Amino acid sequence: xxxxxLNLANYTLFFYYLSGNLVYLLALIIALKTSxxxxxxxxxxxxxxxxxSPLAPPITLLAPAHNEEKSIRVSIRNLLELDYPELEVIVxxxxxxxxxxxxxxxxxxxxxxxxxxxxxxxxxGIRGLYRSDADPRLLVIDKESAGSKADAVNAGLNAxxxxxxxxxxxxxxxxxxxxxxxxxxxxADPKRVVGVGxxxxxxxxxxxxxxxLIRVRLPRKSIEVIQVIEYLRAFLIGREAWAQGNMxxxxxxxxxxxxxxxxxxxxxxxxxxxxxxxxxxxxxxRHLLEKGQEYRIQFVPDPVCWTEAPSDLKSLGRQRAxxxxxxxxTLLPNADMLFRSPYGxxxxxxxxxxxxxxxxxPIIELLGIATIIIAAILGDLSREFFIQFMIFGYAFAxxxxxxxxxxxxxxxxxYSDWQDVARLVTYCFxxxxxxxxxxxxxxxxxxxxxxxxxxxxxxxxRKGLHTTxxx
Amino acid sequence: MASGFEILHxxxxxxxxxxxxxxxxxxxxxxxxxxxxxxxxxxxxFRKRDARVFELRQQWDALISGEIPFETWRTxxxxxRIIEDMALDAFEAAAADQSARLLKFLRTSGLxxxxxxxxxxxxxxxxxxxxxxxxxxxxxxxxxxxxxxxxDHDPEARxxxxxxxxxxxxxxxxxxxxxxxxxxxxxxPILPLQNALINCSxxxxxxxxxxxxxxxxxxxxxxxxxLGEVASTSLGAELIGMADDELPELRAxxxxxxxxxxxxxxxxxxxELSRDVVWFVRLRAVxxxxxxxxxxxxxxxxxxxxxxxxxVRMRAAEGLVDLKSELVSIFAQVVKTHDRxxxxxxxxxxxxxxxxxxxxxxxxxxxxxGIEEDREELLVVLSAGKLTEPQTATPAQPIETAxx
Numbered sequence: 001x002x003x004x005x006l007n008l009a010n011y012t013l014f015f016y017y018l019s020g021n022l023v024y025l026l027a028l029i030i031a032l033k034t035s036x037x038x039x040x041x042x043x044x045x046x047x048x049x050x051x052x053s054p055l056a057p058p059i060t061l062l063a064p065a066h067n068e069e070k071s072i073r074v075s076i077r078n079l080l081e082l083d084y085p086e087l088e089v090i091v092x093x094x095x096x097x098x099x100x101x102x103x104x105x106x107x108x109x110x111x112x113x114x115x116x117x118x119x120x121x122x123x124x125g126i127r128g129l130y131r132s133d134a135d136p137r138l139l140v141i142d143k144e145s146a147g148s149k150a151d152a153v154n155a156g157l158n159a160x161x162x163x164x165x166x167x168x169x170x171x172x173x174x175x176x177x178x179x180x181x182x183x184x185x186x187x188a189d190p191k192r193v194v195g196v197g198x199x200x201x202x203x204x205x206x207x208x209x210x211x212x213l214i215r216v217r218l219p220r221k222s223i224e225v226i227q228v229i230e231y232l233r234a235f236l237i238g239r240e241a242w243a244q245g246n247m248x249x250x251x252x253x254x255x256x257x258x259x260x261x262x263x264x265x266x267x268x269x270x271x272x273x274x275x276x277x278x279x280x281x282x283x284x285x286r287h288l289l290e291k292g293q294e295y296r297i298q299f300v301p302d303p304v305c306w307t308e309a310p311s312d313l314k315s316l317g318r319q320r321a322x323x324x325x326x327x328x329x330t331l332l333p334n335a336d337m338l339f340r341s342p343y344g345x346x347x348x349x350x351x352x353x354x355x356x357x358x359x360x361x362p363i364i365e366l367l368g369i370a371t372i373i374i375a376a377i378l379g380d381l382s383r384e385f386f387i388q389f390m391i392f393g394y395a396f397a398x399x400x401x402x403x404x405x406x407x408x409x410x411x412x413x414x415y416s417d418w419q420d421v422a423r424l425v426t427y428c429f430x431x432x433x434x435x436x437x438x439x440x441x442x443x444x445x446x447x448x449x450x451x452x453x454x455x456x457x458x459x460x461x462r463k464g465l466h467t468t469x470x471x
Numbered sequence: 472m473a474s475g476f477e478i479l480h481x482x483x484x485x486x487x488x489x490x491x492x493x494x495x496x497x498x499x500x501x502x503x504x505x506x507x508x509x510x511x512x513x514x515x516x517f518r519k520r521d522a523r524v525f526e527l528r529q530q531w532d533a534l535i536s537g538e539i540p541f542e543t544w545r546t547x548x549x550x551x552r553i554i555e556d557m558a559l560d561a562f563e564a565a566a567a568d569q570s571a572r573l574l575k576f577l578r579t580s581g582l583x584x585x586x587x588x589x590x591x592x593x594x595x596x597x598x599x600x601x602x603x604x605x606x607x608x609x610x611x612x613x614x615x616x617x618x619x620x621x622x623d624h625d626p627e628a629r630x631x632x633x634x635x636x637x638x639x640x641x642x643x644x645x646x647x648x649x650x651x652x653x654x655x656x657x658x659x660p661i662l663p664l665q666n667a668l669i670n671c672s673x674x675x676x677x678x679x680x681x682x683x684x685x686x687x688x689x690x691x692x693x694x695x696x697x698l699g700e701v702a703s704t705s706l707g708a709e710l711i712g713m714a715d716d717e718l719p720e721l722r723a724x725x726x727x728x729x730x731x732x733x734x735x736x737x738x739x740x741x742x743e744l745s746r747d748v749v750w751f752v753r754l755r756a757v758x759x760x761x762x763x764x765x766x767x768x769x770x771x772x773x774x775x776x777x778x779x780x781x782x783v784r785m786r787a788a789e790g791l792v793d794l795k796s797e798l799v800s801i802f803a804q805v806v807k808t809h810d811r812x813x814x815x816x817x818x819x820x821x822x823x824x825x826x827x828x829x830x831x832x833x834x835x836x837x838x839x840x841g842i843e844e845d846r847e848e849l850l851v852v853l854s855a856g857k858l859t860e861p862q863t864a865t866p867a868q869p870i871e872t873a874x875x
Contacts, residue, residue, distance in 0.1 A: 046603070049663070114856055188662075189660060399498045425503060425506065
């Protein structure tokens with residue numbers, strides 16, 4: 001009986017691993033094709049056409065900030081310096097206990113204003129509204145903290161006056177032309193495009209001066225470099241490919257653009273959501289599919305948002321456990337979308353993929369590895385096959401990681417230094433062993449925390465966007 | 472020879488996995504080799520290009536004047552691309568006299584002719600690149616080739632042609648676009664189309680009128696939006712006709728156009744539009760009235776301050792606050808409306824413009840008939856931010872956030 005079970009488990013793991021990697025391989029091929037087409041398209045498109053147009057739709061940038069005293073000046077200055085003709089920046093001070101509001105006050109000469117603030121989507125109480133004398137495009141909302149970024153964004157959503165809102169993290173840094181670039185699909189098809197996601201890349205190790213990125217460098221720590229590869233794979237392959245089929249379910253909360261009326265129509269962000277960005281996009285899909293509307297949610301790989309990644313195992317583990325909790329927290333309420341006709345490809349492909357290859361991945365992979373080891377010990381598995389299977393899985397997955405680096409090389413080429421590329425490629429060989437197994441443990445912890453009802457959010461240790469020079 | 476099925480049948484799982492390992496490792500090696508080769512090639516290419524750009528920059532005047540014969544570089548695609556890029560970049564930033572010199576160079580060197588040929592004969596991204604370059608030259612002889620590309624079956628090529636024509640910025644280019652629209656309808660994204668038409672019809676907005684009258688509803692809306700941006704005083708009568716149109720988008724565009732053209736009777740027509748049944752027409756009219764900075768607009772803006780739509784109220788308040796010289800009398804009229812939402816909108820606009828203290832001082836110093844009765848009430852309302860007696864409710868339910 002046990003032998004039969006072990007045999008079955010080993011075959012399951014084998015085909016699970018094979019199919020997961022084949023899906024990614026297919027995604028890599030799609031991504032290479034679409035990004036090549038995108039590059040060609042961009043060559044005959046000049047961003048100045050948008051800045052010179054009197055009809056460019058206004059955008060409101062929503063930047064929630066919670067205890068961001070270290071980086072708030074630099075990051076908001078960075079937002080105000082973005083190239084876009086019609087811009088409004090709303091910073092939401094989400095009950096910060098540090099000097100965040102004071103820093104904003106000192107830097108941007110805030111003065112209190114009385115405004116009509118209609119609470120179209122729910123959010124915690126507002127303590128005050130401030131307009132900047134230094135830059136009239138800046139509005140600061142000081143609010144009570146409800147313990148979630150979603151609630152802070154909702155407050156900003158209520159005050160936004162533009163047809164599009166762009167949600168950014170106030171500890172991230174956008175490239176100067178990123179708003180122009182993220183608007184390209186909207187301007188091409190304003191009736192159908194309701195949401196656009198940009199790419200998030202890792203800032204650690206790069207040179208920053210006065211809120212601007214001077215030189216992109218690879219981080220020094222191994223744990224950070226592996227995250228660079230992970231992000232490249234997730235964005236340049238995963239999201240690029242899913243967006244081609246209009247099945248992209250995640251637009252990162254650090255940089256995403258949405259139609260304001262639609263976000264308000266679905267009640268804004270769900271305040272209690274753990275993965276509020278994923279939850280919002282899933283609800284947008286649901287809302288539009290149920291209404292039978294023709295729409296597109298797109299990904300654009302060249303508007304870049306640089307963000308600081310965790311630089312120690314403890315913080316990274318906490319972040320990944322929270323992401324996995326967020327995944328389950330969104331998949332569960334949307335389980336009724338699975339394989340039901342109104343939800344089309346989203347219900348038939350994208351959501352099942354997330355259930356099987358993302359949510360259950362830690363259980364299946366860790367259990368699978370355990371059964372392989374037991375089978376090998378009990379002599380039910382030839383040692384030769386065991387080693388071959390491991391090498392195959394490892395080599396195949398490495399193809400995908402190197403493919404992600406290739407995608408970056410073919411298209412966006414942010415790492416100009418030879419050393420950086422060599423290191424990036426070298427680390428592709430470590431991503432699938434031992435990092436992947438460690439990652440699975442963190443994700444399993446996330447599942448366990450969710451099932452225990454532990455929804456607490458512990459802030460990550462950040463260094464801030466100070467001026468830094470690369471090693 | 473064994474069939475594929477037989478080979479698969481003979482493969483043991485172990486052999487299959489072994490072959491898969493070989494395949495995966497080979498793929499890893501190939502990817503790595505590709506990355507390395509590409510990096511080396513690009514490094515070499517850009518080094519060579521930079522050196523050549525530097526050399527050509529040293530000889531720039533001789534190149535432009537024809538002192539260096541065009542034949543020496545025109546047939547070398549590497550040099551030609553560099554020189555064309557340099558010339559077009561310089562052309563975009565050049566003053567009038569420099570532009571003429573550069574355009575002459577682009578013509579006599581045959582670069583424009585070559586781009587016209589490529590725009591007609593090539594396909595795909597090469598054609599798109601040629602179309603964009605042709606647009607950047609702003610040479611009228613490029614119009615026929617760009618116009619032909621508007622009829623391409625590839626939407627990207629149509630977009631590139633549209634943008635190219637837009638760069639030309641001439642009424643002739645606008646005629647071509649309008650003719651094509653009349654012929655094939657709307658089959659390009661609206662925003663690039665509007666941008667191109669705005670650029671091209673600014674000089675002669677009248678060319679839009681016949682199409683505006685005869686086109687279908689969707690195209691009329693697009694053209695009206697363009698007219699809203701480029702309208703001039705000479706179009707006064709046509710704009711009044713547009714303000715009576717059955718399509719709300721056209722009435723809204725008429726409002727925008729009236730604020731740009733500013734014919735003598737603009738305030739009255741916009742006043743009418745500010746009472747339209749459709750909210751966005753009212754909004755556009757109120758924004759347009761505000762831009763006129765005309766005291767005659769005050770009654771219309773005060774009326775709009777009591778509108779049922781929050782955005783209309785906000786814009787009306789901003790328009791009123793922009794009339795800085797009349798702040799006291801405007802504020803007195805706002806208070807007399809007894810509309811607390813209108814008052815909130817006005818105070819918000821006042822604070823956004825940082826004029827609250829100025830209004831306070833002006834109320835204290837104001838001297839006009841009846842001011843003594845009003846003065847105290849105005850000061851109380853201004854400092855408390857609310858009316859002195861209970862008033863009727865209006866539709867929206869805003870939450871007032873008190874300033875600290």
